[in-house]
Amino acid sequence: MNEVTHTSPKTGDHEPIVRLDKVNKHFGKLHVMQDIDLEVAPGEVVVIVGASGSGKSTLIRCVNGLEEFQGGRIVVDGNELLPNGKSGKTLQTIRTEVGMVFQQFNLFPHLSVLDNVTLAPMKVRNWPRDKALDTAHKLLARVGIEDQAEKYPSQLSGGQQQRVALARALAMEPRLMLFDEPTSALDPEMIGEVLDAMRELANDGMTMMIVTHEMGFAREVADRVIFVHGGRIVEQGPPHEVFDHPRHERTQSFLSRVLKH
Amino acid sequence: MDVTFQFDWQAAIDSIPYLLEGIPWTLLISFGGLAIGFIIGIVFGLLRISPIAILRWPAIAYIEVFRGTPVLVQVLFIFYGLPQIIGGPINALTAGIAAIALNAGAYISEIVRGGVQSIEKGQREAGLSLGLSRTQAFRYIIWPQAFRRMIPALGNQGIVSIKDTSLFSVIGVGELVRQGQIYIATTFTALEVYFMVAMMYLAITLSLSFALRQIERRGLVGQ
Ligand SMILES: Nc1ncnc2c1ncn2[C@@H]1O[C@H](COP(=O)(O)OP(=O)(O)OP(=O)(O)O)[C@@H](O)[C@H]1O
Numbered sequence: 010m011n012e013v014t015h016t017s018p019k020t021g022d023h024e025p026i027v028r029l030d031k032v033n034k035h036f037g038k039l040h041v042m043q044d045i046d047l048e049v050a051p052g053e054v055v056v057i058v059g060a061s062g063s064g065k066s067t068l069i070r071c072v073n074g075l076e077e078f079q080g081g082r083i084v085v086d087g088n089e090l091l092p093n094g095k096s097g098k099t100l101q102t103i104r105t106e107v108g109m110v111f112q113q114f115n116l117f118p119h120l121s122v123l124d125n126v127t128l129a130p131m132k133v134r135n136w137p138r139d140k141a142l143d144t145a146h147k148l149l150a151r152v153g154i155e156d157q158a159e160k161y162p163s164q165l166s167g168g169q170q171q172r173v174a175l176a177r178a179l180a181m182e183p184r185l186m187l188f189d190e191p192t193s194a195l196d197p198e199m200i201g202e203v204l205d206a207m208r209e210l211a212n213d214g215m216t217m218m219i220v221t222h223e224m225g226f227a228r229e230v231a232d233r234v235i236f237v238h239g240g241r242i243v244e245q246g247p248p249h250e251v252f253d254h255p256r257h258e259r260t261q262s263f264l265s266r267v268l269k270h
Numbered sequence: 271m272d273v274t275f276q277f278d279w280q281a282a283i284d285s286i287p288y289l290l291e292g293i294p295w296t297l298l299i300s301f302g303g304l305a306i307g308f309i310i311g312i313v314f315g316l317l318r319i320s321p322i323a324i325l326r327w328p329a330i331a332y333i334e335v336f337r338g339t340p341v342l343v344q345v346l347f348i349f350y351g352l353p354q355i356i357g358g359p360i361n362a363l364t365a366g367i368a369a370i371a372l373n374a375g376a377y378i379s380e381i382v383r384g385g386v387q388s389i390e391k392g393q394r395e396a397g398l399s400l401g402l403s404r405t406q407a408f409r410y411i412i413w414p415q416a417f418r419r420m421i422p423a424l425g426n427q428g429i430v431s432i433k434d435t436s437l438f439s440v441i442g443v444g445e446l447v448r449q450g451q452i453y454i455a456t457t458f459t460a461l462e463v464y465f466m467v468a469m470m471y472l473a474i475t476l477s478l479s480f481a482l483r484q485i486e487r488r489g490l491v492g493q
Pocket residue numbers: 036039041059060061062063064065066067068
């Protein structure tokens with residue numbers, strides 16, 4: 010995937026799963042998203058990088074409506090999100106199809122690992138308990154923590170908690186996964202296990218939008234790297250282009266800072 | 271040391287059967303009022319944090335009025351004042367339960383507000399991102415956690431309200447203090463009887479504390 014896919018809608022397979030058209034967002038006076046255009050193809054892994062405060066989280070949080078935007082269009086899997094929180098029921102439809110993993114895991118502390126994973130499939134998809142449990146056990150095995158199913162989140166390490174969070178999101182069988190710095194809150198020795206689970210997911214063909222500072226992981230897994238600065242997409246392309254031959258001076262100075270150590 | 275008084279244990283024991291008759295009334299007013307107050311507290315606590323101003327301000331007004339005035343004045347107002355408005359008498363028991371419900375309801379609203387607001391924003395976001403509706407996110411994720419955090423404060427409020435019912439002797443409900451006063455009027459054993467009355471309040475509040483500690487302990491699993 011060397012070029013940004015700008016395929017027209019209605020061409021079947023190539024229809025983007027996410028499309029942002031001239032999206033603008035303000036926090037008061039702060040213009041955090043400025044005419045953002047972005048398309049993500051099915052199966053594509055997009056890694057978003059940029060300095061702190063550049064608007065990376067805001068960008069992916071707009072995709073599942075955790076943030077409102079003020080102008081432009083966002084279409085996710087054929088469902089259009091409207092500006093200023095006017096999406097109504099569509100919002101829930103989109104969230105059902107889009108999973109998210111947060112920096113702070115956000116597991117539900119009052120529920121066991123198993124209940125964390127089965128809650129949404131049972132309440133949103135109305136799956137019977139047996140089916141939800143079955144899926145949960147398979148997913149927990151897939152992320153390597155099936156033996157922790159009966160525990161509570163506080164009894165797990167950070168790396169294990171984040172893998173539960175991944176299993177919880179995958180239990181809804183999402184079409185798209187969003188990751189907002191999934192390893193930034195982890196002790197260094199636990200980062201690997203979470204990245205491994207994500208790498209496996211990417212290899213299985215999941216469409217992913219990932220905000221991360223793990224440049225090695227981005228280089229290896231991303232189909233496309235997007236560099237964001239001051240609420241704009243400054244540069245994008247395959248990882249070897251963006252990382253090895255950044256065209257924009259902002260990208261160069263950002264990379265020289267983060268790749269130094 | 272000069273012993274200037276004599277504590278008459280027999281008089282204290284003799285008063286027990288009479289005082290016990292007040293306990294059902296004390297419990298009925300306390301727990302009846304608290305049960306209604308809890309429902310009021312949930313409703314107004316949630317209205318209090320509503321993003322919609324026309325829902326929020328009546329809740330603020332209610333909370334401020336009933337927290338900012340004495341419960342004794344509230345019960346006098348309900349028992350003696352309200353009949354002039356509605357044109358008929360109000361039964362003392364009803365007035366007592368209503369006063370506890372409205373007064374505790376105001377405090378419990380604030381407890382509910384604090385409990386719900388103490389749950390990290392990420393919990394709600396995680397729920398919504400899984401496709402849960404706002405109502406489902408509240409019911410399955412926010413409320414269970416908030417409720418656990420509210421238990422100690424609710425226990426406190428329970429104890430305060432139980433003790434507040436002692437003021438309602440003024441409207442003539444035959445609760446503990448009232449029973450004690452009537453008994454003392456014929457026996458003149460104020461020291462012994464008020465001591466026993468105090469012990470009975472203590473027995474009720476300690477039982478409540480104990481019960482809540484059990485609930486809390488069980489509720490702490492998984493935190
Ligand atoms: N709720 C909010 N209210 C006001 N300003 C906000 C809010 N959320 C984010 N911002 C501001 O918007 C800008 C973009 O924030 P965002 O969280 O998207 O940045 P980021 O690229 O994810 O940064 P980081 O790497 O620190 O997570 C920042 O300047 C931030 O201070």
